[in-house]
Amino acid sequence: MQTPRYEYSRSKIQEKIDSLLAFKTPYGLTVRYAIKANPHSEIIDMMHKASIHFDASSSYEATQLLKQGIPGSHISLSSQQSPHNLEELLDAGVLFVATSLHQMDVFLACKNHPGTVGVRVNPDIGRGHNNRTSTAGVSASFGVWHEYIDNVIERAQSHNIKINRVHVHVGSGGDPHLWSGIIEKSLTMTEKFTDATSLDIGGGFKVQRFSDEQEADMEKIIHIFKDTLSSFYTRTGRKIHLEIEPGSYLVAHAGVLVAEVDDIVDTGKNGHTFLRLNTGMNDFLRSSLYGAQHRIEVLNENTETKEYVVVGHNCESGDILTPAPGDPEKIETRTLKQASIGDEVRIYDTGAYGASMRAKGYNSFPDAEEVLVD
Numbered sequence: 001m002q003t004p005r006y007e008y009s010r011s012k013i014q015e016k017i018d019s020l021l022a023f024k025t026p027y028g029l030t031v032r033y034a035i036k037a038n039p040h041s042e043i044i045d046m047m048h049k050a051s052i053h054f055d056a057s058s059s060y061e062a063t064q065l066l067k068q069g070i071p072g073s074h075i076s077l078s079s080q081q082s083p084h085n086l087e088e089l090l091d092a093g094v095l096f097v098a099t100s101l102h103q104m105d106v107f108l109a110c111k112n113h114p115g116t117v118g119v120r121v122n123p124d125i126g127r128g129h130n131n132r133t134s135t136a137g138v139s140a141s142f143g144v145w146h147e148y149i150d151n152v153i154e155r156a157q158s159h160n161i162k163i164n165r166v167h168v169h170v171g172s173g174g175d176p177h178l179w180s181g182i183i184e185k186s187l188t189m190t191e192k193f194t195d196a197t198s199l200d201i202g203g204g205f206k207v208q209r210f211s212d213e214q215e216a217d218m219e220k221i222i223h224i225f226k227d228t229l230s231s232f233y234t235r236t237g238r239k240i241h242l243e244i245e246p247g248s249y250l251v252a253h254a255g256v257l258v259a260e261v262d263d264i265v266d267t268g269k270n271g272h273t274f275l276r277l278n279t280g281m282n283d284f285l286r287s288s289l290y291g292a293q294h295r296i297e298v299l300n301e302n303t304e305t306k307e308y309v310v311v312g313h314n315c316e317s318g319d320i321l322t323p324a325p326g327d328p329e330k331i332e333t334r335t336l337k338q339a340s341i342g343d344e345v346r347i348y349d350t351g352a353y354g355a356s357m358r359a360k361g362y363n364s365f366p367d368a369e370e371v372l373v374d
């Protein structure tokens with residue numbers, strides 16, 4: 001088979017779907033797949049068949065979902081950019097979440113807006129394994145800043161619109177124990193939205209891609225959610241439906257990027273030996289962008305190992321697959337099987353933010369193909 005290619009395992013995706021759908025919260029739980037992680041049409045079909053709903057992060061993602069036959073009422077749209085076709089999306093029943101005061105005005109200006117809307121709030125708890133994956137706190141432009149909740153409520157009320165959904169997404173990765181603070185703060189904010197019946201706590205359930213990372217313990221996290229929602233009910237008399245928007249959690253482990261060693265070069269006795277692959281940032285950007293760590297394996301019969309820096313084929317010194325953890329500015333070596341040109345190389349856990357987030361078309365390299373396997 002041709003390389004480079006992404007292989008996505010149906011059974012691994014199904015396993016994750018089933019595990020999440022088994023959870024319950026006291027007043028209902030909606031699982032939304034964040035399609036930005038991997039918008040492959042077959043994966044979307046799998047989610048839809050399993051009755052998972054969707055989180056779209058642009059009007060284009062929402063439009064793609066509608067074209068694929070997903071009912072509008074199953075799509076929640078919270079977009080950084082104001083939607084270009086909001087009236088059309090509202091007609092289709094898409095649930096709009098305003099992520100700024102301006103977006104609330106854009107919604108209110110729509111002739112066909114429904115009587116309810118969602119609002120994304122920045123709760124001032126940032127999270128993520130680095131600044132580039134944190135989407136809350138003073139350094140993040142995502143959502144209405146929590147101090148402006150009253151403004152957004154006033155705007156909606158002046159048009160007789162009810163804010164029925166509160167949305168929070170604080171970032172991806174990071175410490176799973178922070179979930180307790182996140183849901184508590186989110187519910188405190190939800191208290192101000194007196195018409196809200198639903199809280200969308202976002203995604204960001206940590207996936208272990210490398211040895212020192214800790215996978216989110218969903219059982220523990222859902223337990224925390226249940227307790228906090230029940231206490232909220234006892235305190236306020238309000239039953240809040242919970243929504244979660246996992247992307248990585250559902251698909252990251254299911255993907256592997258299969259490539260080949262295209263060349264091996266070194267920089268002398270004080271330098272490094274570089275394995276250059278026939279793929280790189282045009283197919284897979286996370287490592288260059290975030291310093292993200294992924295397991296890499298050379299497939300051959302060798303028992304001897306060697307220290308390599310693994311790099312991509314793009315004409316770009318930042319095209320590195322083994323950066324220092326969390327620091328894309330620095331390179332690090334990996335102990336891998338001694339390799340030869342032509343050996344197959346597998347980059348694991350690349351099912352999320354791999355093909356969907358690549359530096360597409362850079363150096364005019366063709367895109368790695370994407371195939372689903374059992």
Ligand SMILES: Cc1ncc(COP(=O)(O)O)c(C=O)c1O
Nearest residue numbers: 034169172203204245246247248
């Ligand atoms: C609003 C929103 N929801 C959900 C997600 C999914 O995050 P993850 O893939 O870490 O679960 C993201 C990711 O950026 C997001 O921005």
